[in-house]
Structure formats: structure tokens, C-alpha cells
Amino acid sequence: MAEADQRESERFRKLALPLLDEVYTFARYLTRNADEAEDAAQETYLRALRYFSGFSGESIKPWLFTILRNVLRSRDPRRFDPLPENDAGEAGQVDPLWGDAEPDPETHLARADDARQLRELIARLPTVYREALVLKEFNDFSYRQIAEVTGVPIGTVMSRLARAREELQTAWFALEKKAKTT
Amino acid sequence: MTCDDKKPLVHALADGELDVVHAREIEAHIASCANCAESYAEIMSLKQRLATAGLRLQAPAGLAERILQALPPPEAVEEPVRRPVRVRQAWWRAPANAWRLRLQGALAGGAGAFALAACLAFFVMRADTGNEIARSLVDGHLRSLAGQHLFDVQSTDQHTVKPWFAGKLDVTPPVPDLALKGFTLVGGRVDYVEGRAAAVVVYRRRTHVINLFVWPGTDPAPPSIELSGYMLRHWTKDGLTFWAVSDIAGSELGEFAEAYRAAT
Known part of the structure; x- marks a missing residue:
């Protein structure tokens, strides 16, 4: 192995690997499937290493997420189509999309339960809304970075984010209301 | 501009994306419009819920190894001896962070995780003499995020905020x-912490709120506490007690404490 390659690979490791949890988080929320998310994350890193010499060195996260998004799209060409793929549905009856098991009685505690329900509700958001929300709330992207990675104007990012939050909020209130009446 | 037009800006304010001029404009609007104030509070409480419910995930254990195997081996790089083998699988993670991430991962895992968190909380409770205060500070922090009472005086200008306190406390x-x-x-x-009035200076880091509680006195307390996912930093100076509370990472809150102390 040439020394230069070795150095590049070391640099890649230092810059990109600490982002693995974030990459996985995004992939998991976008695919809603643990195996697919893991595959996509792995493929992203292999592709990223291959293209690493073309990385300008400014900020690795948007660069890495652009590759991740391309990987996700190549696995499902219609994934990021702007048309909502499904309606938010009735929040009262949530079919598990996320794949979590029902909580067992011992851990039927508010916090774990909140997390499970929120994951389900996020999973039900149309992809482009879900994407904006996850990039903002779980990947700490700025509006400008979201616009850059998703290839839409900042105004579109803002309206998608607002829609995502509104739908999530509405679905959450509906669940709470249901919980109170049962 | 109607309230509907302002809606994306209310979100942008909550996300810390507005410059000072626009932030003031929208803050002023929120102060006078019950509708927008309600949306703002809802957005903040949703953000809070998303940030603290353990929804950020951890990559499966084997994934990092599989990716590492695909990379050229690190052996030729300097100081191979100092890297103990047992931590190799995660050597690229900062240790403090790794623990936090694992904990988050465990929480995200759902079943059984709450028991772990409860154990830890219990442990922290037993270990910390400052726990009663810590709980009451976290409560104050949460109240400030959930309700309308984040500020009595709202300004990004230190020369407005400081004199305001002088007349109140x-x-x-x-x-x-x-x-x-x-x-x-x-x-x-x-605000009130365990029955005593406290001055609270509010800062923001990106979209996260940092509440800095200040009152007279120098009672001993641990310098650093983590409680229910919130970080607290404590110090005393010039006869005053300071408690910083936030949901940002402990290291970042440490940075805040450092910066504040260096500037005072």
C-alpha cells in the first residue's frame, strides 16, 4: 500500500467514521428498516472512500450525506419523489412501520413509550418531510446545509420542516387524546 | 405580513436560524400575537421532546468493524503501541461521547432500557448531595421551555439585560x-429554585437553550451533574452561586461555563 493512500485512508477514518451513528440514524429513518439502513450506511462509506480524493475538505458531513442520499436513491429511484407517498393516516391506529416490538409490560413507562410512538409517527411522515425533520433535529444540519444536500431552495426546506412538525404535532395530540379517552 | 406568512419564520426562530434583526422582529410579533406565541411554544416543546426521547440511533455494533475491514489497515500509522487492542473497535470515538452514545442507543433500544436509565438516575441521586437542587433546576429549565416564561426581558443586548435584574433582585x-x-x-x-428567587440569564447554543441560574451564597455542590438527560454545571464566584442547565452535550456546557467564567 502506497504511503499516500495510507495517509488518505487514515484521514478518511478520522473525518468520516465518527459520523457513522448519524449516517445510520438518517438511513434508518429514511428506509424504516434496520437491515436496509445498515447496508446503505456501509455502501455509503465504501463509496465515500472511493471518492474521497474528490472531497474539497470543507465540511465532510454534507458531502457524506449527499453520497448517502444517492445510495438511498439508487436503491429506490422514487424514494425522494416530491409527491407524498402516503397520507399521514389516522394517528389513532398506527400499524408498525418502524418494526419495534410492543413494549413489554415491565417497561411500559412514559419515556420508552414516547420514543417508540414518536419513531412510529416520524416513520409515517411523507419522505421529503421526514427527511427535512431528521436532518434538522437528529443530524443538526442548518437550513442551508439541508438545502444543499436535498437540492431544493431554502424556502422549500422551511415549508417542509413546518409541515413535518405540524403533522407530527397533530398526530401526537391525537394519540394523547386517544390515550386519555381509553 | 399575515401570521401565515410568518409561520416559517417562527420555525426559523425556534431553530436559531434568524439573524439578530429578524429574530427581534419575530420575537416582538410573538410577544403580541397569542396564535404565533402558541405555535412557537408548541414547536419548542416538540423539539424538546425529539431531543430528549432518545431518538438518535446508534449504528449496530458490527457495522463499524465491517467498514474498517474494507479500509487499508491502520498499522503503519504512528503510535500503534499506545492503542490498546480492547478499545480498537471504537477507538475513533471520544470516550466520553462513546458512553453517551451508547446510553442513547440503549434508550433507543426500548425494552429494558428504561430500567437502566432508572438505575443510573438512582445512582446519581444517591451520589449527589446537590440532587434536590439539580431536580429543581431541571424543572425550572423544563418550565422555561414548555411555557411562555423563557424571558421576562427579551434582548440580545447585555446592556439591556443586566440593568433589568438590578431593579428586580x-x-x-x-x-x-x-x-x-x-x-x-x-x-x-x-425564577424560583427551592423557594428562593434566582436571576436567570438565558443563552442559546444553536437551537438549544441554556438557563444560567444565579443567586447569592456559596453552598458546596458537585461541579457537574447529569439528570434525566440534562446537563448541569455548577460553580461559585464573588459570593454568588451559578448553575448552568441545558440539554446540550456535557462538553459543550463545560465550554459555556469556561467562556462565562473567563468573561466575568
Whole structure:
């Protein structure tokens, strides 16, 4: 192995690997499937290493997420189509999309339960809304970075984010209301 | 501009994306419009819920190894001896962070995780003499995020916030401008911690709120506490007690404490 390659690979490791949890988080929320998310994350890193010499060195996260998004799209060409793929549905009856098991009685505690329900509700958001929300709330992207990675104007990012939050909020209130009446 | 037009800007305010001029404009609008104030509070409480419910995930254990195997081996790089084998699988993670991430991962895992968190909380409770205060500070922090009472005085100008306290309390906390360090002053309020009045200086880091509680006295307490996912930092100076509370990472809150102390 040439020394230069070795150095590049070391640099890649230092810059990109600490982002693995974030990459996985995004992939998991976008695919809603643990195996697919893991595959996509792995493929992203292999592709990223291959293209690493073309990385300008400014900020690795948007660069890495652009590759991740391309990987996700190549696995499902219609994934990021702007048309909502499904309606938010009735929040009262949530079919598990996320794949979590029902909580067992011992851990039927508010916090774990909140997390499970929120994951389900996020999973039900149309992809482009879900994407904006996850990039903002779980990947700490700025509006400008979201616009850059998703290839839409900042105004579109803002309206998608607002829609995502509104739908999530509405679905959450509906669940709470249901919980109170049962 | 109607309220509907302002809606994306209310979100942008909550996300810390507005410049000072626009932030003030929207804050002023929120102060006078019950509708927008309600949306703002809802957005903040949703953000809070998303940030604290353990929804950020951890990559499966084997994934990092599989990716590492695909990379050229690190052996030829300097100081191979200092890297103990047993931590190799995660050597690229900062240790403090790794623990936090694992904990989050465990919480995200759902079943059984709450028991772990409960154990830890219990452990922390037993270990910390400052726990009663810590709980009451976290409660104050949550109240400030959930309700309308984040500020009594809302200003990014230190020369507005500091004199405001002087007329309200017998303590006037230093209000340094830490914008250059990445902490934006957003305002101040009076709050109550275990029955005593406290000055609260409110800063923002990106979208996260940092509440800095200040009151007279120098009772001993641990310098650092983590409680229910919130970080607390405590110090005393010039006869005053300081408690910083936030949901940002412990290291970042440490940075805040450093910056504040260096500036006062």
C-alpha cells in the first residue's frame, strides 16, 4: 500500500467514521428498516472512500450525506419523489412501520413509550418531510446545509420542516387524546 | 405580513436560524400575537421532546468493524503501541461521547432500557448531595421551555439585560456577551429554585437553550451533574452561586461555563 493512500485512508477514518451513528440514524429513518439502513450506511462509506480524493475538505458531513442520499436513491429511484407517498393516516391506529416490538409490560413507562410512538409517527411522515425533520433535529444540519444536500431552495426546506412538525404535532395530540379517552 | 406568512419564520426562530434583526422582529410579533406565541411554544416543546426521547440511533455494533475491514489497515500509522487492542473497535470515538452514545442507543433500544436509565438516575441521586437542587433546576429549565416564561426581558443586548435584574433582585449577575464563543444571549427572567428567587440569564447554543441560574451564597455542590438527560454545571464566584442547565452535550456546557467564567 502506497504511503499516500495510507495517509488518505487514515484521514478518511478520522473525518468520516465518527459520523457513522448519524449516517445510520438518517438511513434508518429514511428506509424504516434496520437491515436496509445498515447496508446503505456501509455502501455509503465504501463509496465515500472511493471518492474521497474528490472531497474539497470543507465540511465532510454534507458531502457524506449527499453520497448517502444517492445510495438511498439508487436503491429506490422514487424514494425522494416530491409527491407524498402516503397520507399521514389516522394517528389513532398506527400499524408498525418502524418494526419495534410492543413494549413489554415491565417497561411500559412514559419515556420508552414516547420514543417508540414518536419513531412510529416520524416513520409515517411523507419522505421529503421526514427527511427535512431528521436532518434538522437528529443530524443538526442548518437550513442551508439541508438545502444543499436535498437540492431544493431554502424556502422549500422551511415549508417542509413546518409541515413535518405540524403533522407530527397533530398526530401526537391525537394519540394523547386517544390515550386519555381509553 | 399575515401570521401565515410568518409561520416559517417562527420555525426559523425556534431553530436559531434568524439573524439578530429578524429574530427581534419575530420575537416582538410573538410577544403580541397569542396564535404565533402558541405555535412557537408548541414547536419548542416538540423539539424538546425529539431531543430528549432518545431518538438518535446508534449504528449496530458490527457495522463499524465491517467498514474498517474494507479500509487499508491502520498499522503503519504512528503510535500503534499506545492503542490498546480492547478499545480498537471504537477507538475513533471520544470516550466520553462513546458512553453517551451508547446510553442513547440503549434508550433507543426500548425494552429494558428504561430500567437502566432508572438505575443510573438512582445512582446519581444517591451520589449527589446537590440532587434536590439539580431536580429543581431541571424543572425550572423544563418550565422555561414548555411555557411562555423563557424571558421576562427579551434582548440580545447585555446592556439591556443586566440593568433589568438590578431593579428586580438583590443580585445582579454578570451578563457577558458570549456570541463570539457561539453562545447567544437571548434574555433574562426571575425564577424560583427551592423557594428562593434566582436571576436567570438565558443563552442559546444553536437551537438549544441554556438557563444560567444565579443567586447569592456559596453552598458546596458537585461541579457537574447529569439528570434525566440534562446537563448541569455548577460553580461559585464573588459570593454568588451559578448553575448552568441545558440539554446540550456535557462538553459543550463545560465550554459555556469556561467562556462565562473567563468573561466575568
